[in-house]
Amino acid sequence: MDLRRLRRRRRRAAAIYTLIQTAKLNDIDPQAWLADVLTRLLDHPAARSPNCFHGTGNTLTSPRQPDRSGQAAT
Template identity: 65%
Template structure:
């Protein structure tokens, strides 16, 4: 029976059952990995298109931009609005203030205040 095999697998080695039930003690842990798989779906769907980034440097730029966009999403920010604001504000900001534009420091309210 496949269910019996799965249960036996959980008890074969020390630590598997404790690792499996850890979510019961820590409410921050999720029972499934659906969120991680969903986050990786875009990468899996786009990998054929990204094979030809033009060069090593082009691939590095694409990875950098993708990480910034995902960071914006993780901070509950619309990536398109954030990127449009950042690209508009970057030329007028001194380099020392660029960290203000990172997704975890950026807010839509501050973007409207600067625009006004």
């Protein structure tokens, strides 16, 4: 197995375990919470946008960063 794939899998697993443990520490059923979040995510207007999914060829631009004077860069 490719080392990069293994690292990605480990990071994903760590993120999932963190969410589960955080839910448990807050006395929330992790399975019910995740089911609720996934259901609401599918109903969210942004989920219907073709720009929200990675790999579609569309990129999201970040807002312009202010320069040192506090004014937006042009």
